[in-house]
Amino acid sequence: MEKHRADARRRPRVGWFLAAAGALAAVVWADLYLALIASPPEENMGDLVRIMYFHVPCAWVALFAFFVSFIAAGMYLWRRNTGWDSLAVSSAEIGLCFTTLALITGALWARPVWGAWWTWDPRLTTTLILWFLYAGYFLLRGSLDGRERRARVSAVYGVIAFLDVPVVHMSVTWWRSIHPAVVSSQGIHMPPGMADALWMGLCTWMAVYALLLTVRYRMERQRERVERLVARVRAQTS
Amino acid sequence: MREVGLWWWRFAALVRAEAASRARARTGWIAGVCFGVLWVLVAGIALDGTARLPAAWWCGLLWLGVLCTLVPQWLADSAGDAEMGATSGLLLAPLDRSWIFYARWCVRAGFACLTAAAVAGTSFIILNEPPPRHPAWFAAAFVSGVVVLSGLGTFLATLATVSRSREAVFPLLLIPVALPVILASVRLTVYAAASYGRPQVWWEVLLAYFVLLCVLPWLLYEPALEE
Numbered sequence: 001m002e003k004h005r006a007d008a009r010r011r012p013r014v015g016w017f018l019a020a021a022g023a024l025a026a027v028v029w030a031d032l033y034l035a036l037i038a039s040p041p042e043e044n045m046g047d048l049v050r051i052m053y054f055h056v057p058c059a060w061v062a063l064f065a066f067f068v069s070f071i072a073a074g075m076y077l078w079r080r081n082t083g084w085d086s087l088a089v090s091s092a093e094i095g096l097c098f099t100t101l102a103l104i105t106g107a108l109w110a111r112p113v114w115g116a117w118w119t120w121d122p123r124l125t126t127t128l129i130l131w132f133l134y135a136g137y138f139l140l141r142g143s144l145d146g147r148e149r150r151a152r153v154s155a156v157y158g159v160i161a162f163l164d165v166p167v168v169h170m171s172v173t174w175w176r177s178i179h180p181a182v183v184s185s186q187g188i189h190m191p192p193g194m195a196d197a198l199w200m201g202l203c204t205w206m207a208v209y210a211l212l213l214t215v216r217y218r219m220e221r222q223r224e225r226v227e228r229l230v231a232r233v234r235a236q237t238s
Numbered sequence: 239m240r241e242v243g244l245w246w247w248r249f250a251a252l253v254r255a256e257a258a259s260r261a262r263a264r265t266g267w268i269a270g271v272c273f274g275v276l277w278v279l280v281a282g283i284a285l286d287g288t289a290r291l292p293a294a295w296w297c298g299l300l301w302l303g304v305l306c307t308l309v310p311q312w313l314a315d316s317a318g319d320a321e322m323g324a325t326s327g328l329l330l331a332p333l334d335r336s337w338i339f340y341a342r343w344c345v346r347a348g349f350a351c352l353t354a355a356a357v358a359g360t361s362f363i364i365l366n367e368p369p370p371r372h373p374a375w376f377a378a379a380f381v382s383g384v385v386v387l388s389g390l391g392t393f394l395a396t397l398a399t400v401s402r403s404r405e406a407v408f409p410l411l412l413i414p415v416a417l418p419v420i421l422a423s424v425r426l427t428v429y430a431a432a433s434y435g436r437p438q439v440w441w442e443v444l445l446a447y448f449v450l451l452c453v454l455p456w457l458l459y460e461p462a463l464e465e
Contacts, residue, residue: 077461132414139410143401153397156462160394160415160454167418 017215024207031197031204039197048112053197055105057205058098059127065095065209066134066165073158076151082224085151088158089141090216094209096134103127114178122171123179130168133161147227248333252341259324260349266314267349274307274357282364289366293432297424300361304354304384305413305420311353312391313408315346316399325463335463339393339455347388354384367431375437376430382444383423389451390416396462418443 035053042049072088075081106124107117118124137157144150172179180189188195260267281299285291291299319325328338358380361367370376391412398408413420422440429437 077458129414129417132410136407136410136414139403139407140397140401143403143407145402149400152461152464153400156458157394157397157411159458163450164414 020211024204024211027204027207031200034197034200038193040191040193042194045113048109049194051105051109053201055102055109056198057201058105059102060202061205061209062095062098062102063165063169064206065091065098065213066130066162068213069095069158070162070165073155073162076155077159082147082151083221085155086217086220086224087213088155090213090220092134092137092158093216094212096131096138098205098209099127099131099134103131119178121179122175122177123168126164126168126171130161130164133164137161147224245333248331249337249341252328252331252333252337253344255328256341256345257348259319260315260345263315263318266311266318267353270307270311270353271356273310274303274353275360277303277306278357278361278364281361285365291365291367293434294424294428296361296365296367297427297431299365300358300427301383301420301424303357303361305387305416307353307357308350308384308387308391309409309412311350312346312388312395313398313404316392316395317404320399329463334456335460336456338463339396339459343389343392343451346392347385350384350388350391351381354380370427370431371433372430376427379423379426379430379437382448383419383426386419386444386447386451387416387423390419390447393451393455393459393462396459419447 031053035050039050039053041047069088069092072084072091076084076088103124106127110119110124111117137154140157141150141154144153167174171177183189188198190198278299281303282288319328329335331338362369394411394415395408398404398411401407422443425435425440426437426444429435429440
């Protein structure tokens with residue numbers, strides 16, 4: 001009986017999730033259409049420019065994800081509520097995936113345009129450093145014992161790791177960079193057809209991020225509940 | 239006024255205790271100096287006994303040697319403190335816990351400067367490097383770089399100490415955070431050695447890190463130290 005009640009409670013959530021995933025799939029298709037078919041080719045790069053509609057949103061969403069992780073880490077240190085820690089780790093994990101995608105798509109784009117997979121460009125270098133910072137965050141987290149200690153130590157490191165994010169953002173302004181500044185205080189530097197596709201890409205990847213964050217956060221909370229239950233059962237049996 | 243005097247006396251006591259603890263663990267820092275000298279020797283052999291390196295290469299190698307020498311030392315110091323109960327003892331000190339970090343930073347920076355000076359001296363001799371064109375600038379850049387690196391190393395070693403695989407994790411935590419400091423230190427020493435480059439921006443990078451190291455531990459060192 002209790003099981004049926006629990007199932008009934010879960011059903012609306014599953015329905016909500018499926019509806020959100022379906023709506024997101026439609027948005028992704030629209031984004032793909034805009035990026036790969038509807039947007040015009042660039043004057044010099046031709047169709048190669050279409051990588052930008054994935055590369056730039058991935059990079060922006062990654063920085064946003066790290067920002068969310070930073071805020072959540074700060075909130076954990078202030079309030080000591082494990083929910084904030086779950087949010088910090090979930091967002092950082094998605095941020096790391098998006099950074100990896102941004103680095104890969106960037107290398108794929110750089111090879112035909114700049115003639116090399118990798119250049120010592122400030123934005124490229126600072127982004128790779130950011131990747132290592134968050135890889136270190138997960139390795140540190142994975143090697144810590146105890147729920148509270150893991151959350152506390154990784155929150156402290158999460159705050160420090162975020163310091164690279166403003167550096168990545170400002171790198172094209174502070175140093176000489178071959179990376180173009182797509183958006184500046186003067187506005188967006190591209191024709192309207194391309195700008196529309198870029199904004200659509202950003203909205204789509206932001207929606208993907210939101211959905212992934214929701215799922216990952218719930219997984220993390222479930223994992224914590226299981227850990228607590230296991231600990232309680234062990235305490236009762238010993 | 240009396241309160242401030244008492245507070246300084248407590249901080250000085252922390253520094254004394256830390257310095258005594260480091261001096262007693264002499265095996266660690268003597269091994270560090272030996273390793274640094276050995277590192278320079280190996281670098282010289284790997285470069286085919288080169289007679290003279292460009293200043294930028296020599297400075298890069300010098301800082302790489304300094305980093306390779308100091309990273310295990312910082313970790314060993316923090317791990318030793320945690321295992322021997324020194325950290326737990328320090329928590330009883332009637333001061334804000336961030337001052338434990340400042341005391342450790344002062345002492346470890348001093349010991350790190352000694353180790354780094356041994357590495358620099360050896361690399362001058364073994365790699366046949368001429369004296370720097372601006373010796374005072376060279377000394378200032380070298381000491382500033384080591385002091386800021388020591389601050390980062392001390393802070394992050396505290397975090398890594400509680401990790402099961404601290405030896406593997408610590409360099410991965412430290413090096414990405416310290417990269418701008420390493421870059422700034424290399425550029426500043428290149429300028430001092432060969433009057434090459436613009437030092438102003440790199441002094442600003444070191445200063446920014448120094449300010450961060452003065453402020454962040456005040457906010458974050460207490461949670462890092464909690465048992």
